[in-house]
Each structure stands twice: as structure tokens, then as C-alpha cells.
Amino acid sequence: MKVQASVLTAPRQDWQTVTLELAEPQAEEVLIRVEYAGLCRSDEHRRHGGTGLGGRFPLIGGHEGAGVIEAVGPGVTRFKPGDHVVTSVLPSCGTCRYCTSGRSRLCDYSAHVPTGEMPDGTFRARLDGEPIGGFCMVGSFADHIVVSQASCLKVEKWLPLDVAALLSCGVPTGWGSAEHIGKVQLGETVIVIGVGGVGINAVQSAAFAGASHVIAVDPVAFKRDFALTVGATHTAATIEEGAELGRQLSHGTGADVVIVTVGVLTKEISAAALEATGKGARLVLTATADDASDINVCLPGNRVSLYSVSVLGSLIGGCNIHYDIPRLARLYGEGKLKLDELITQRYTVDQISAAYADVRDGRVIRGLLEHKHS
Structure with a gap:
């Protein structure tokens, strides 16, 4: 079938809108009609050739996504046509040492993330006859995708698909960084540095956990103001x-937890974040940079060790x-997590x-791609 997609060649x-040829799903694969895709900063890092993943071009953008299963290949046990699903930023095979020990984010299938190929090393989409994979084995900037059943998760149909797309990556990444x-x-x-589509959920999570003070740091005034509506108690521009x-x-001790969720991590930011911590604090580095070889965490060892x-x-x-995704969906349904x-x-x-x-200019918390289906 022919599908419309935004790709990096x-x-x-720059991003280009193209028509792709998409093959049918093979064993343990599913065809998804993608309805929505979140615009995560990681895709823009990929445009710069970064995120430390290496990988190949051309590449279909997008890893946050939500849609409907239209067909399944042989051996699919997790889904049936008509199911609503969200895509997963990283696959979960369910059987490797990491999945079986509760660390599915480190699944062995993730070895295929840089190229976007299927677990068997092949591709389902072609651009002008050339094989093309999807970012993070997904590629939700295409209106239809074929992915491994390990790369998506069924969600209940009461959950709107636009907000469901945010549960693919940005919401759990931010929420879990705090929890x-x-x-x-x-x-x-708690101090959260950078309150865009990821950091804003660290703010929500810290507030939900009962932090007395949640300080949202961002140079963009509208983001600071928005953070106050989802749990921040204070804001700062720097x-x-x-x-x-x-x-x-x-009362002089410093932050117990500092979470860094900026768009591009630099050594100046990581060093300043450390200085915001108190004794025995936790410094959480969630942000990444464009250049995988960039030394962007440069910290004084004595400050780390002597302050524990x-x-x-x-x-x-x-x-x-x-x-976590079903749990976060329930919190949304109960009015305890803001997604819309x-x-x-x-x-x-x-x-x-x-x-x-x-995104780069700080005009959005989260942008959303809405695919138009005839």
C-alpha cells in the first residue's frame, strides 16, 4: 500500500513529505493506521545525526504514536484488528534477560532501534525502491506503519487516541524520571530543569508524590506559567x-532531587544542575544532546563524592x-494526570x-501530528 510520511533523507x-510503499505485516508484526504522533525532541536530534544511536538514512520520523490495528501477521498473539494501541519508544520482546527482570526498556530488540529495521533485520517500507526504517522501530510520522508486536501496547478504547500518543514516550519519560x-x-x-513535553510530566509526578516544593526552571515564560497549573509551586528563568x-x-540544604529535561544537554547545564543539589541528593539526567561524542556531563568528583x-x-x-502506561492512563481517567x-x-x-x-523556539509544550485519513 502507499502511505504518506515525513522522512529524513x-x-x-530538512524533513520531507514523501509517498512510501508499505508491505504487509509478516510473522509477529502488525499494521497500524496511525492517527496521531507526538513531536518529541529526539526526532529532531536524529535530524542532526545525533542521539548516540548511529543508524542509517533515509529514516521515517516519529516514535510517539497512537492508532488502530488494521491487520496482523502470522503468530501475533497480543493484538487483533480493531484494537487501539500506542507505539513504544523501545520494543519489549518479553523473553530476554532484561524484559524478564523488569527492565524492558533495555530489551535486546533495541539493537535494531538505530536502523529502524524489524527484529529479523529486514524492512517493510520502501522509498523509491530503497528500504527505509522508522525511528525507534516505529516511524509514526507515516499514516500507516508495520511494526513488530513488541513495539506497541494495547490501550482501552475509552482513552482518546490524541492523548494516548503522548503516553508513548514524553509522559512516562518525565513522570518516571521523578518517580x-x-x-x-x-x-x-525538587527542581525540574526544562519543562517542555518531558519535563512538564516530571513536574506532575513530583507534585503527585507529595514534594513540598517543585521548582520549574525554563527560560520561556509561558512554559513557567503553564508549569504552575500542573503542580509546580515555584518557577525560575535560570x-x-x-x-x-x-x-x-x-532552609539552606539545597534540592533533594534535580531532574534535567532540557532540549539539548550541555556540560554547563549538567554542572549547574549539580550545584543545585544538596547533600545526599539525586541528580537525574534525562536530557540528551545532538552529538553522541559530545562530553556534556563534566562534574567535579569531590562535589559528587563528599556530598554523596x-x-x-x-x-x-x-x-x-x-x-506504567496503563497506570498513567488510569490516572488520566481519574483526573489526576493532565494530558489534554x-x-x-x-x-x-x-x-x-x-x-x-x-519546538526549538519554545512555543509549544507538546506538538501533535494529526494524520488525515480519507
Whole structure:
């Protein structure tokens, strides 16, 4: 079948809208009619050739997504046509050592993420006859995709598909960065640096966990103001201002948890984030950079060791998609997690370049691609 998609043909080239040829699903694969795709900063990192994944071009953009199963291949046991699903930023085979030990975010299938190929090493889409994969084995910037059943998760039909798309990546990554990695506790002081589509959910999570003070740091005023509506108690335009607020509010001890969710991580940001921590604090690094070789975490060892600060990496917020996404959906249904409000602007497939300009310029919390189906 022919599908419309936004793709990257080479590093540092602009997004292009193209027509792809899509094959039928093979063994343990499903065909999804994609309705919505979230515009995560990671796709823009890929445009710059980064995120540390290596990989190949051309590449279909998009990893946050939600849609409807239209067909299944032989051996599919998790889904049937008509099921509503969200795509997963990383696959979960369910049988490798990482999946069976509760760390599905590290699934062995993730070895195929850089190229976007299927677990068997082949591709289902072609651009002008050339095989093309989807970012993170997904490619939700196409209106139909064929993916491994390991790369999606069934959701209940009461959950609107536009907000469901956000549960693919941005929401669990931010929420889990506070809950699972930062382990925010009742009464603590938390600083979230960068409150876009990921960081804003760290704010929600920290507030839900009972943090006494949740300080949202962002240079964009509208993001700071929005953070106050979803759980932030204070805001600051710079990390230094946020750090000072943290010291004041904690009576001089400094923040218990600092979560870094900026668009592009630099060594200056990581160093400033460390200075915002107090004794025994947790510094959570969720943000990434364009250049995989960039040394963007450069910290004084004495400050880390003598203050007993834990520096923690956060991949999808330490979430298990099969446990956390349904749980977050329930919190949304109960009115305890805001999702609709996160969608600042909606775009069509031929507006991806403009959409990412809005992301880079700080004009959106989360942009959403809405596929038009006839």
C-alpha cells in the first residue's frame, strides 16, 4: 500500500513529505493506521545525526504514536484488528534477560532501534525502491506503519487516541524520571530543569508524590506559567535562580532531587544542575544532546563524592511500558494526570519542519501530528 510520511533523507537535511510503499505485516508484526504522533525532541536530534544511536538514512520520523490495528501477521498473539494501541519508544520482546527482570526498556530488540529495521533485520517500507526504517522501530510520522508486536501496547478504547500518543514516550519519560529514577519522596524539594513535553510530566509526578516544593526552571515564560497549573509551586528563568530558590525553601540544604529535561544537554547545564543539589541528593539526567561524542556531563568528583550525590541516567524514566502506561492512563481517567492540556498545537504531515521550529523556539509544550485519513 502507499502511505504518506515525513522522512529524513540524510543528516542535517530538512524533513520531507514523501509517498512510501508499505508491505504487509509478516510473522509477529502488525499494521497500524496511525492517527496521531507526538513531536518529541529526539526526532529532531536524529535530524542532526545525533542521539548516540548511529543508524542509517533515509529514516521515517516519529516514535510517539497512537492508532488502530488494521491487520496482523502470522503468530501475533497480543493484538487483533480493531484494537487501539500506542507505539513504544523501545520494543519489549518479553523473553530476554532484561524484559524478564523488569527492565524492558533495555530489551535486546533495541539493537535494531538505530536502523529502524524489524527484529529479523529486514524492512517493510520502501522509498523509491530503497528500504527505509522508522525511528525507534516505529516511524509514526507515516499514516500507516508495520511494526513488530513488541513495539506497541494495547490501550482501552475509552482513552482518546490524541492523548494516548503522548503516553508513548514524553509522559512516562518525565513522570518516571521523578518517580522511578529520582524516587521523589513526601516533603522533598525538587527542581525540574526544562519543562517542555518531558519535563512538564516530571513536574506532575513530583507534585503527585507529595514534594513540598517543585521548582520549574525554563527560560520561556509561558512554559513557567503553564508549569504552575500542573503542580509546580515555584518557577525560575535560570538554573542559578532555581538553585537559590531551592536553598531558601529547604532552609539552606539545597534540592533533594534535580531532574534535567532540557532540549539539548550541555556540560554547563549538567554542572549547574549539580550545584543545585544538596547533600545526599539525586541528580537525574534525562536530557540528551545532538552529538553522541559530545562530553556534556563534566562534574567535579569531590562535589559528587563528599556530598554523596547520586548521578542517575534516565531512559524512558525507568518505566516498564506494560505496567506504567496503563497506570498513567488510569490516572488520566481519574483526573489526576493532565494530558489534554499538554497539547499546545496540532500539525499536518507536511508541517513537520515548522512544528520543530516551534519546538526549538519554545512555543509549544507538546506538538501533535494529526494524520488525515480519507
